[in-house]
Amino acid sequence: MGKNVLKRIDLIFKHEDDCHEVLQKTLKRSDDELINELIGSGLKGRGGAGFPTGLKWKLTREAQGDVKYVICNADEGEPGTFKDREILATVPYKVLTGMAVCGKIIGATNGYIYLRGEYRYLVKDLEAEINKFHKICDEVGLNFRIKIFLGYGAYICGEESALFESMEGKRGEPRNKPPFPTEFGYMGKPTVINNVETLAHTWTIFKYGAKKFRDLGVQDSRGSKLFSISGDTPIPGIYELELGMTVEEFVEDFGDGDTKAVQVGGASGFCVPRKKFRDIAIGYQGKLTGISLPTGGSMMLFNSSRSMYNVLHNYLEFFAEESCGQCTPCRVGTQQLLQGIKAVKRGEKPAAYLDKLLSLSETMKATAKCGLGQSVANSFQSIVENFREEMIY
Amino acid sequence: MSNTVNLTINGFDVSVPKGTTVLEAAELLGIKIPVLCFHKDLCIAGNCRVCVVEQVGSKKLVAACATPVHEGMEILTNSLLVRNSRKHMIELLLSEHNADCTKCYRNGNCELQDLASEYKITNQDFIDLAVSRAYTIDAFSPSILKDDSRCIRCQRCVRTCDELQSVGALAVAHKGDHMKISTFFNKPISEVVCTNCGQCVIHCPTGALIERNYIEEVWTAIADPTKHVVVQTAPAVRIGLGEELGLSPGERVTGKMIAALRRLGFNSVLDTDFTADLTILEEGTELLHRLEKVLVEKDEKYKLPMTTSCSPGWVKFFEHIYPDMLDHMSTCKSPQQMFGALAKTYYAKKIGVDPENIVSVSIMPCTAKKFEANRPEMRDSGYKDVDYVLTTRELAIMIKQAGIEFADLPEEKYDSIMGKSSGAGVIFGTTGGVMEAALRTAYEIVTGREVPFENLNITPVRGLEGVKEAKIKIEGCKPEWKFLEGVELKCAVAHTLANARKVMDLVKSGKADYHFIEVMACPGGCLGGGGQPIPTTPEIRQKRMQAIYEEDMSLPIRKSHENPEVQQLYKEFLGEPYGHLSHKLLHTEYVERQRY
Numbered sequence: 001m002g003k004n005v006l007k008r009i010d011l012i013f014k015h016e017d018d019c020h021e022v023l024q025k026t027l028k029r030s031d032d033e034l035i036n037e038l039i040g041s042g043l044k045g046r047g048g049a050g051f052p053t054g055l056k057w058k059l060t061r062e063a064q065g066d067v068k069y070v071i072c073n074a075d076e077g078e079p080g081t082f083k084d085r086e087i088l089a090t091v092p093y094k095v096l097t098g099m100a101v102c103g104k105i106i107g108a109t110n111g112y113i114y115l116r117g118e119y120r121y122l123v124k125d126l127e128a129e130i131n132k133f134h135k136i137c138d139e140v141g142l143n144f145r146i147k148i149f150l151g152y153g154a155y156i157c158g159e160e161s162a163l164f165e166s167m168e169g170k171r172g173e174p175r176n177k178p179p180f181p182t183e184f185g186y187m188g189k190p191t192v193i194n195n196v197e198t199l200a201h202t203w204t205i206f207k208y209g210a211k212k213f214r215d216l217g218v219q220d221s222r223g224s225k226l227f228s229i230s231g232d233t234p235i236p237g238i239y240e241l242e243l244g245m246t247v248e249e250f251v252e253d254f255g256d257g258d259t260k261a262v263q264v265g266g267a268s269g270f271c272v273p274r275k276k277f278r279d280i281a282i283g284y285q286g287k288l289t290g291i292s293l294p295t296g297g298s299m300m301l302f303n304s305s306r307s308m309y310n311v312l313h314n315y316l317e318f319f320a321e322e323s324c325g326q327c328t329p330c331r332v333g334t335q336q337l338l339q340g341i342k343a344v345k346r347g348e349k350p351a352a353y354l355d356k357l358l359s360l361s362e363t364m365k366a367t368a369k370c371g372l373g374q375s376v377a378n379s380f381q382s383i384v385e386n387f388r389e390e391m392i393y
Numbered sequence: 394m395s396n397t398v399n400l401t402i403n404g405f406d407v408s409v410p411k412g413t414t415v416l417e418a419a420e421l422l423g424i425k426i427p428v429l430c431f432h433k434d435l436c437i438a439g440n441c442r443v444c445v446v447e448q449v450g451s452k453k454l455v456a457a458c459a460t461p462v463h464e465g466m467e468i469l470t471n472s473l474l475v476r477n478s479r480k481h482m483i484e485l486l487l488s489e490h491n492a493d494c495t496k497c498y499r500n501g502n503c504e505l506q507d508l509a510s511e512y513k514i515t516n517q518d519f520i521d522l523a524v525s526r527a528y529t530i531d532a533f534s535p536s537i538l539k540d541d542s543r544c545i546r547c548q549r550c551v552r553t554c555d556e557l558q559s560v561g562a563l564a565v566a567h568k569g570d571h572m573k574i575s576t577f578f579n580k581p582i583s584e585v586v587c588t589n590c591g592q593c594v595i596h597c598p599t600g601a602l603i604e605r606n607y608i609e610e611v612w613t614a615i616a617d618p619t620k621h622v623v624v625q626t627a628p629a630v631r632i633g634l635g636e637e638l639g640l641s642p643g644e645r646v647t648g649k650m651i652a653a654l655r656r657l658g659f660n661s662v663l664d665t666d667f668t669a670d671l672t673i674l675e676e677g678t679e680l681l682h683r684l685e686k687v688l689v690e691k692d693e694k695y696k697l698p699m700t701t702s703c704s705p706g707w708v709k710f711f712e713h714i715y716p717d718m719l720d721h722m723s724t725c726k727s728p729q730q731m732f733g734a735l736a737k738t739y740y741a742k743k744i745g746v747d748p749e750n751i752v753s754v755s756i757m758p759c760t761a762k763k764f765e766a767n768r769p770e771m772r773d774s775g776y777k778d779v780d781y782v783l784t785t786r787e788l789a790i791m792i793k794q795a796g797i798e799f800a801d802l803p804e805e806k807y808d809s810i811m812g813k814s815s816g817a818g819v820i821f822g823t824t825g826g827v828m829e830a831a832l833r834t835a836y837e838i839v840t841g842r843e844v845p846f847e848n849l850n851i852t853p854v855r856g857l858e859g860v861k862e863a864k865i866k867i868e869g870c871k872p873e874w875k876f877l878e879g880v881e882l883k884c885a886v887a888h889t890l891a892n893a894r895k896v897m898d899l900v901k902s903g904k905a906d907y908h909f910i911e912v913m914a915c916p917g918g919c920l921g922g923g924g925q926p927i928p929t930t931p932e933i934r935q936k937r938m939q940a941i942y943e944e945d946m947s948l949p950i951r952k953s954h955e956n957p958e959v960q961q962l963y964k965e966f967l968g969e970p971y972g973h974l975s976h977k978l979l980h981t982e983y984v985e986r987q988r989y
Contacts, residue, residue: 154568171565176439176459325546325565325572326440332485332522335570339520349520356518363481366454366474367442374453 006253009216009224009240011204012087012094012197019093019133023100024140026206031061031105038202041210042222047073047158047195048265048296049371050284053202056192059182061106063190070102070111071167071186071193075151075158077116078266079318080298083226083238084196088115088122091200096133098199100144101206102192111146112186114163117153155322159370160185160193162324173326174370197226197297218244221283225297231263232256232303243284244292248277250299258303261386266298267315268375271308271382308387309345315379316341323372329364330373336360337380341391351392354384400466415446415468416457426470427479427508429486429598430547431458433930434916436556441547443482443508446470454478483508488519490599491528491542499600502927505545506599522570533581535605535767536589536760544574544601550593557916559891560710562587574601577989586713586988588890590706590914591760591784591923604760604924607781608791614752614781615658622752623740624659625732625811626650628666628822629758629919630785632940636926636933637789638799643936645944648804653792654756655805661744664807665755666814668728668735669821669830671962672703673953675979676725676827677835678971680909681874689876696720698885698900698907701827703727705765706914706923708983710890715897716985724980728821729755729762730771732811733778734978739966740811748774754781756788758822758922761914770981784924813958816945823941824888824918825854825861828911832865832884834954839867839874849951855942857917857935859892860885862907888913888921 016022026034039054060068072095076084087095099111115122130146137144149167151157157166161175164186185191201223205213213223221243230236233254241250251259262272264282270293272280281292302311316338323330340357343349361377368374384391399408402419409418414437419426430441439459446457449467454475457468469475486505494500528542546565551574554563562585566575576585594602614622631647640646654662679699686695702708702723711722726734732755737748755762759782765771766779783791792799807813817833820826829851836844844851844865853863863884870878885907887893893912899905915922917934920941950956967974 156568173565176437176456178461319569321569321571323569323572325568325570326438326548328440328442328482328485328545331546331569331572332489335522336485336488336519339522343520353518359477360481360485360519363478366452367445367478367482369439369442369456 004253005249006241006245009242011224012200012226012240013090015091016207019097020136020139022203022207023097023136023142026097026101027104027140027142034101034105034206035061037210038205041205041213042217042220043198043201043205043213044284045195046197046201046225046296048078048268048294050294053194053198056182056194057102057105060190060192063183065190067187067189068106068108069186069189069191070099070106070108071163071191072099072111072113072196072199073158073160073163073193074113074115074119074196075163076119076196077155077158078268078296078298079315080228080230080263080266080300081296082228083297085119085122086238087196087200087226088119088126092126092129093133094200094203095196096130096146098194098202099146100133100137100142101202102194102199103144104142106190106192108192109143109145111144112167113146113148114157114167115148115150117151120150123148123150154324156324156372159372162370163193164191173324174372176369195296216242218283221292227297227299229254229299229301231301232259232306233301243282245282246278247272247280247282250282251277251301254299255301256303259301260304260306261302261308263298263300263302263311263379264293265295265378266300267318267379268372269293269295269298270378271311271386273386308383308390309341312341312379312383312391313338319372319376327369327373329368330376333360333364333368333373334376337376344391354388354391358384398462398464400462400464400468402468403470409462413462414458415455415460415462416444418462419457419468419470424470426457427511428458429504429508429545430549432549432596434557434596435549435552438548438552441482441486441545443479445475445478445482447472447475480512480514483512483514484517484519486545487514487517489522490545491523491540497543497600498603498606499543503600504598531581532605534583534587534589534764536763537582537587537591537594538603538605539582540601540603541573543599545599546572546574547598548574549596549598550574550602553592553596557592557889557891558588558590558914559894560586560588563593588706588709588713588914589761589764590890592915594760594923595925595927595929604784604787605763606787607763607783608787611754611781611783611791614754619750620752621660621744621746621750622658622754623661623663623736624654624754624756625663625665625668625729625736626654626756627729627758627919628669628819628941629922629925629937630756630788632822632920632937632944633758633785633925634789637786638792640800642933643940645940647944648806649799649802651807652802652805653797653799656797657791657795659754661808663732663811664814664818665728665732666818666821667811667956667958668731669818670815670953670956670959671731671979672725672728673817673830673834674959674970675975676701676723677831677838679723679725680831681835681839682971684880684908685876688880698905698910699723700910700912703821703827704912704914704919705759705761707890707893707912709761709764709986710893710914711897712984712986713988714894715901718897718901719983719985721900722983724982726771726979726981727762727765729757729782730765730778730981731979733766733771734774735811735962737774737776737778738978739962743810748776752781753779754783755779756783756785758785758919758925759915760784760923762924773978785926786924789926810958810961813956814948815953815956816948816951817953818956819944819948820941822919823938824857824913825886825911826918826941828854828863828884828886828909830953831909833952836865836867837952837954839871839877840869841871842869848946854884854886854911857931857938859889860887860896862886882909883907884909884911886911888918889916890914
């Protein structure tokens with residue numbers, strides 16, 4: 001507990017007051033150079049899905065379109081995640097700079113921050129920061145403007161295509177893919193949509209070079225990452241750590257000595273039981289061996305006083321309510337999983353019914369229209385398989 | 394870059410144009426992939442996930458309806474993974490659905506039921522979610538009944554109401570387990586902008602949206618010996634009814650339909666086409682009258698363009714959306730209502746029956762007609778002009794209930810009076826038909842000559858294009874119509890309310906200079922009406938349209954003003970077209986309605 005085996009990184013929250021210079025210097029470099037820098041850094045999307053950021057910008061730059069957009073996804077809705085809020089509150093200029101550079105590269109003059117409805121209190125300060133930043137853009141001769149779009153509290157609107165629909169004034173329902181946002185995003189135009197943290201990392205990469213970022217992390221999981229740490233830990237909060245650590249290392253630092261499981265990646269992520277702490281790394285692809293888990297940064301620790309049935313019940317209630325309701329596997333599947341574990345717990349269904357539910361969750365993963373419905377299986381399977389007794393008795 | 398894409402489906406090679414979906418490519422190979430939320434009339438939703446197929450190399454299944462093909466793609470439509478997933482989809486939908494099929498109006502014609510049967514979903518392991526829900530049934534509308542317990546949330550109705558009709562009466566509300574198809578503030582559909590067109594009903598795969606049926610009421614009337622029950626049949630029923638009774642789309646069943654109606658026990662089997670011909674005389678005269686008022690007298694009380702008023706879905710749409718333009722609409726009642734008004738006046742007198750004892754039933758391809766018959770304005774005979782309106786589907790139900798072998802019936806003829814019609818009356822059942830019929834008559838009244846088209850077929854107003862335009866130059870007028878000499882009559886024809894809106898917005902903004910506009914609320918006109926057999930698809934509409942024009946060509950009289958019974962009606966009863974009695978019985982007024 002609190003052993004400090006993991007190196008604390010201080011890149012994102014380090015206050016730097018050279019926004020003007022960074023933007024000016026960066027804009028002087030060619031688009032190709034910047035994209036190569038970004039690709040070379042190995043930065044992957046910090047929202048959780050882990051799509052290579054440089055590639056996303058490159059594809060959008062190459063996409064046909066007279067109008068393009070940059071959107072910062074600040075609809076931080078995953079249970080147990082609270083890092084983006086902190087970035088926007090303390091170092092917003094890093095995010096704004098990332099958006100502006102992206103706009104210059106892909107050929108967009110407008111950017112939007114899709115801000116979670118619950119973060120309304122940030123709007124005033126953020127708008128002041130945006131105004132300040134617009135002046136800097138004018139000074140360096142960049143035609144770029146950023147606006148805030150306030151969400152209204154639907155989890156699904158963090159899904160990029162549902163987010164576009166929401167911004168367009170429609171019901172927030174995910175679209176069919178393809179086409180992807182790089183070709184057909186907001187208003188049907190090529191769009192780069194990045195998580196807040198991803199954009200903040202581009203500041204580091206453009207200012208200090210790809211190497212500084214790439215030197216952190218392992219293999220295909222490069223750089224540092226913010227973790228929102230909560231649950232049974234003596235030191236909850238936001239920490240910037242290198243990717244590639246094992247859950248065991250993480251628990252040594254953050255656990256309370258009685259950690260039974262860690263939920264990596266929030267409700268849509270995976271539950272790692274104690275017996276697998278050593279085998280599982282946090283990142284996009286494994287260390288040299290073993291399994292690794294991608295994550296948007298939510299780390300929830302549970303000690304032996306917690307019922308994993310209650311944890312799963314809580315997640316499933318969340319999904320049954322937050323599914324947009326559009327596609328069958330997600331709308332009905334989440335309800336069936338929820339009602340199913342309740343029925344097993346009450347003895348109304350035999351324990352073997354859990355296997356039917358596991359098979360259903362597998363179907364949901366393969367058939368749901370968007371990431372929400374596909375990822376319900378993550379927590380469901382990892383909790384049911386590892387804590388089956390707790391589901392039954 | 395080549396525009397052809399090569400792929401394999403279940404191991405068979407197929408080459409298709411770029412942009413084709415997996416579903417379409419499979420269809421070319423004769424491989425059927427089941428669908429629920431997909432409908433050829435509508436945009437792709439990809440939300441039921443019943444059409445998922447395996448794309449070799451991808452862990453995720455893809456929705457065949459929503460996935461464009463790409464070069465080298467390998468698709469499996471019946472792998473074990475696909476089958477298991479598809480079964481799960483059907484089981485999930487059933488678990489949320491009031492699956493008490495025997496008590497469902499759509500029992501026997503339900504896409505979910507068909508799938509459940511095809512995949513032999515005999516064990517329902519999943520928890521029944523439907524029982525614990527307080528589903529609502531909205532039965533306030535005289536036209537449409539909405540039963541949320543039967544809804545599978547495919548959103549076909551929402552897309553129909555929005556895309557085809559631009560009405561937007563139905564929308565998705567709430568999310569997750571509370572997600573449902575609802576209306577503005579969850580009001581009954583009778584209290585929102587709903588036009589009662591029934592397109593949601595024929596696009597609904599299950600029994601969530603159905604017509605309000607009046608079958609028992611009609612059986613009761615028929616059984617009552619004190620009642621004289623007359624039935625009128627709309628033009629589009631005779632080319633659709635066969636589909637509900639085992640015949641192929643596009644089969645004309647006029648004679649058999651008449652024979653069936655007689656066997657059901659109706660006292661008199663008459664034809665709405667008769668009043669369609671009458672409508673042409675009234676509406677044609679009204680148009681000529683308006684042209685004179687506007688072009689010669691510059692009387693600002695009269696407005697051009699004049700729009701048709703036969704389609705009650707269109708009328709209600711107009712009242713909601715263009716309440717400030719109501720004087721553009723022809724004051725003519727629809728043929729159904731003209732018939733109703735005459736049945737309890739002229740007809741009653743002719744056959745010597747007290748109108749009190751006449752029950753007037755109409756068979757319509759339409760659900761909005763049910764609403765129309767219930768409008769308070771529609772009582773000019775002193776009684777409710779039309780008592781009960783049945784859809785084509787309801788008639789088929791009655792025929793089946795009566796144990797009639799429809800295919801074996803002889804061909805019979807309509808009774809007289811009010812049973813005779815011209816080909817012009819028949820084509821009311823298709824988009825462009827009213828326009829064509831009106832032109833056949835109006836041109837001849839004005840010039841004394843037939844319209845200058847081969848076989849009287851005014852082809853520019855025919856076909857399934859959304860908005861059609863035609864211009865006819867009037868030359869060689871009779872002396873009393875001299876003011877029309879050289880006038881180029883400009884006409885527009887629109888079907889579906891979305892297309893109607895396009896045309897009317899042009900009119901409203903002063904960008905269109907039409908004289909006469911025909912609008913039918915439903916795609917293809919009445920032949921694709923909300924009361925027609927299910928399914929109705931673009932191909933089926935095409936076949937029904939062909940049948941209507943064949944019926945027109947088969948009749949000895951092709952012009953409304955030559956209908957001898959119509960001539961007799963004016964001579965014995967009405968006097969002259971657009972005259973005093975006509976105004977009392979055959980014309981109406983409209984109501985300004987709000988948008989919500």
